[in-house]
Amino acid sequence: MAGAWPLAVRAQQAARVAQIGFLYPGVAAVASTRIAAIREGLHAIGYVDADRVEFLTRASEGDPTKLAPLAADLIERKVDVIVPASPLAVRAAQSATSIIPIVAADLESDPVGSGFVASLAHPGGNITGVFSDFPEFGMKWLQLLKEAIPTLSNAVVLWDPSTGSLQLNAVKAAGHLLNVKLEVIEIRAIAEMKLGFQTASARRPDAVVILSSPIFGTDPKLIAELALAQHVPIATLFPDIARAGGFMAYGPSLVGTFRQVGTMVGKILQGFHPADLPVERPTKFEMIINLKTAKALGLTAPQTLLVAADEVIE
Template sequence: MPMRRREFIVGLGGAAAWPGAVLGQQPNQARRIGVLMQGSETEPDYRSYLAAFVQGLRQLGWIEGQSLRIDVRWSAGDAKLARAYSAELIGLMPDVILAATTLNLTMIHEATSTVPVVFVAVADPVKQGFVASIRQPAGNLTGFSLFEFSLGSKWIYLLKDVMPDLMRVAVMFNPDASPQAKFFMAVIEVEAPSLGVQVIPMPVRAFADIEPALASFAGQPNNALILPPDPFLTLHISLIADLVGRYRLPAIGSIPNFARYGGLMAYGNTVKLADQFRQAATYVDRILKGSKPSDLPVQGADIYGLIINLKTAKALGITVPLVVSGQADEVIE
């Protein structure tokens, strides 16, 4: 895949590409921010996250094209792109970098130990070794976490609650795009024996791997699927929801849209990512004004919600117990 080397200046309505020559005419006093985004620049949701970040900066007095220059790269859940763009952004000598998701933060972290970095949508940064502690991050990283690894136990228990005869659970993840997957797997594997459930890793590294993996696993009775947070899976979540429906495979995901697209359940953080990007602007502002990342505590997002698609449950022949549906924040019928 060829690298896109365009530089972006972002307006309130979204990400608009400006010619490189115009960007080169920024005043000397302009500060520079590098942004490594998850997903693709063609996805409206991801563009809205970036717009929220820029809007937050504007509300704090930073104007793109005047006091601020923003260089944006999109990794699209691809580890090779994330690594290449991390090096490219560091080479632009930014004053601070915004890194979205664990994959992008991992690559940025490998590329620099000195440039200040603010992260968003990262699972348990202490457990993953990005920061020393929540209150005192130390080093050059701080930001906003999104998931706790203990979610792994909730997913498997929810599946067992709606499928008492559950025997096998596959956990789909892209090992290249999801460095945090091993932590979720560890939690799930600890809980599974007490429930009489076998855990099966389902690594997928490319779009073409998804359907064959699901088709092979779905052929056995009493099977279910877990989809942990993974930028690659998120990029294809609509397709995955369609496929688990086609292969009649009960599944639970970590993002709300999985259940809304037709998956059986979704349980995860209900914080809007746009809000985290907007909050990240306050940390970037403070760093540009002289604060150190080590002085800014990591902020967590601990609001979780359950969505159950009863229409999908009916199609799968699953009767969701009232004690489970009663816990749901949203029920799709």
């Protein structure tokens, strides 16, 4: 089977322009920036038809229940590769097909522990991709907040249960180590964000930690505005939230991550089998401090933090 795959892919590509199904848990408007990065990755790997590749975007608009039917639609359309973003999207694609190659962009899952691949070096099935299950981020976000707010003693954690408990356990451990009391609020859909911030604000926290989830990354402007409206500093994985007015972001570069995904998709379109294409980790990370927001919140970001940041917004 593995030996026949490249021939089948080449024959398919000779007949028509490749189609990539992008299964996205957020809003379609945000998906376009991810797709642009994937196309950059296709160029970087030398895929000759990078500009002609057709992307079929299926966005759930923040409703996780829509992912399964959207995945089924991509299967019905016989796309050449599926790129699901988020654990739930990967699971939906995995349930829909064991044949079409899947290149995941998943910043929350342990790919082996989740049953997506047999091993990082030899995925063994039709799934590979870029995965980031670094629990260290949970510690880092709280450490950075503690550096920015030395009096930090209590914080609210916004957590999407669909992403699993890895990050949550890490941030709880960090809270214990740093003597910061944490309260967890579950957010299961983007429609719950406003109530989530209102509930968080009622707890009068010193800060809010937003754990990694596609739900939280799908509408950066909304989250930044909610945080500013409640006058609360936030730390998150997503740089776009900090650029939109959130206080701080630290994590993998999303553009860099989707560019990596694009190179992996390009390899598959050139004949590689996903079973033999090792799982990759994000290679570029960035820290962003919004100094304008810090001033609006009455915070004085220490010079050590500003020097360490990759980008300071003034």
